[in-house]
Amino acid sequence: MFDVIMNSMMLGAANGMDNLINTGQDILTWVQRAGIISAALGFCVGAFYLIFGGDRGRSKSVGWFIGGAVGLIVLMGAEGIASGIDDNINF
Structure with a gap:
């Protein structure tokens, strides 16, 4: 009985972590889209x-x-940096 409760708690925690990761990826995608627009405006000001x-x-x-x-390169590389950190960090 105790094992069933612990397994359900672990699965719930993993699901919550997956949801948090998906939310972070969605936010990163939104920020990248805004960064493309900001870089385009910066290029227009420069022109x-x-x-x-x-x-x-x-x-x-x-x-x-x-x-x-430089800002555009950093924003577009943010997903690779985040996935590299995620692969190398163990808790």
């Missing part, structure tokens, strides 16, 4: 500075281009 920035336009636009690209 605006490049076209209409005058003498200092190029130096201002480079920061926007690099920031958008």
Whole structure:
């Protein structure tokens, strides 16, 4: 009887952990979509500075281009980083 109760408690805990992992993956997917939009806006701001920035336009636009690209790379690699951490950590 005690074994049945313990097994049901363990399965309930595992199911809760799976739900938590799925929620985290859904949030990460949503943040990645928002990051793509943010990077596109950053590239647009950089292009605006490049076209209409005058003498200092190029130096201002480079920061926007690099920031958008680096941010996009980090966001798109976040799922790989999270799965690597999940594979290597044991509790």
